[in-house]
Amino acid sequence: MTVVRLQENASWAEHGLTSGQAAALAATELVRIAPGPRPGLWRLRDNGLVGAARIGPRHDPVEVRVQPKTPIDRMLFLLGYARRPRGWRQDTVDAGERPDLVPALAHAFARSAERALRQGVLLGYREREEALSVVRGRIRMVDQVRRRHGLPVPVEVRYDDYTVDIAENRLLLAAAHRLLRLPGVPADTRRLLRHLLLRLDDVTRLVPRGPLPDWTPSRLNNRYHTALGLAELVLRGASYELDDGTAVRVDGLMLEMWRVFEDFVCVALAEALRPYGGTVTLQDKRHHLDRARRVSLRPDLVVNSADGSPVTVVDAKYKTGKTPQEDLYQVLAYCTAMKLNRAYLVYAAKTEAHIHVITGTNGLQIIETALDLASTSDDLRAQIAALAHRIAVEEENPVR
Incomplete structure (x- = not known):
């Protein structure tokens, strides 16, 4: 596997790539790419995104890592003000001594999820609709008549189930699975993430590329807030699944720095203006x-x-x-x-x-x-x- 390391806002850098790898990079537009001085040599620079991604078919992938010019601890501070993710600030996040963005975020998420689950996996009520042999909750009369044609069993019912299979745990599970697929996540962090998967074994995985489940901050899920904010950040990072006839595959966590900065300025300034x-x-x-x-x-x-x-x-x-x-x-x-x-x-x-x-x-x-x-x-x-x-x-x- 070819590894390409770039710096945000740095000048063009030359890297040796196969024609397939170059075509895959050009298709994703994650970086800017141009022909180099001789065949097999290409000129690359960032395209406004930082993070890491693995691009191309399994037999010939290229791994791109773009290092932000902003120090990682400052990056996490800025990301704590992202407009969508809720519930965390950089002060509550332990990123360890990680020099790159993806390892730092992975470590921060793994440690915060571990702390969140120390008191046990959060349970909550979730509405279910099933056909059962006994009555539980309320009978769905319209479905009972339409599907069962007058038969007494099974009974079409709707009920609230007290379960671990709730939005908060689904987000943690999805973020852990995603981070385990990303390049550059160190072995000690992977162990924490795999342990998290075992703790959430009874939770349903999210549908790929589907909408993220919504959750509401409350006193009951307060211990989850930091981990959930990071999970949303991981899951909403630019991810690409391309299939244009060349079987281009991309999996990564790439963040648009202009959006990170804009979110920080707007959210932080809005909070600072509130007392006026x-x-x-x-x-x-x-x-x-x-x-x-x-x-x-x-x-x-x-x-x-x-x-x-x-x-x-x-x-x-x-x-x-x-x-x-x-x-x-x-x-x-x-x-x-x-x-x-x-x-x-x-x-x-x-x-x-x-x-x-x-x-x-x-x-x-x-x-x-x-x-x-x-x-x-x-x-x-x-x-x-x-x-x-x-x-x-x-x-x-x-x-x-």
Whole structure:
């Protein structure tokens, strides 16, 4: 098996690949690929994703590992603010001394699941519909008549079963199975994951590529929250099953860094703004650029006053260096549609920060700012808190 190691945002790197491996990589678009200086040599670089994946047929696979430029402990901190996964923060996660993303996530999940199950496997009620020889729960009269044609047994019934086969345990089981298939998971973590499979032996496996079961955080499943948040992250990581006639197979955990950064900025900033009053809307779909409402807008974060009217917009960009003009045009469109006098562009890093006062407006300001992702978790929280304070103070003193 060929192993390709890349760094996020690094320059092109040359690797020897077979034509089949190159075709499989090109089909998945997990990395960027171009012909090298001679046959059999290819130029590769990341395509905005980090993690690990195994691509291609079993007899000729290629394993791609993309190392994020952000330190792993900082990555887990950012991922703790992902918009979908619930119930965990980096402070509650033990990733060990793992230098790569997939081993770190696998170890963190295995340890958190182990802690969750120390008090035993969680049980809960699940509604079942079965044909039984005795009455249990309620008889489904319509099904009884349609299927049994007047026969007294078996009886079509619906009842609540107190069982381990519930959504929470199904998610843990599915995440463990998935991590055991991924490349780069060390032997000690695999042992923990296999032990988890034994503990959840009576739980039904999820249907491949089907929707994830929903769960509701509660006092009863509180000890599961960290493990469930990580399980959702693992199961929602970019996974690909391609079959375009060339039998391309892909299995991995690849995360889009722009989405990780955007989620962190939006969720963390929304939490930091809460004490200042008003409301915050993420990915607000209410607004359009034109009166006919054909051109929809979806800003990352909109700060609203107490009556629900927009007062400020924030857009997160996982970019460094010079500000692309299209970013300014995008935010200007938000301000024009919502009649705003101020907006914020939040970058992952900036060499210089600017306040752009837009001509032809009543003093509209587009404010560039940046977060230092190399900072500690506490420093990142402080940067978010400072930005929230700045937004709240400037809302009270709007540009005239």
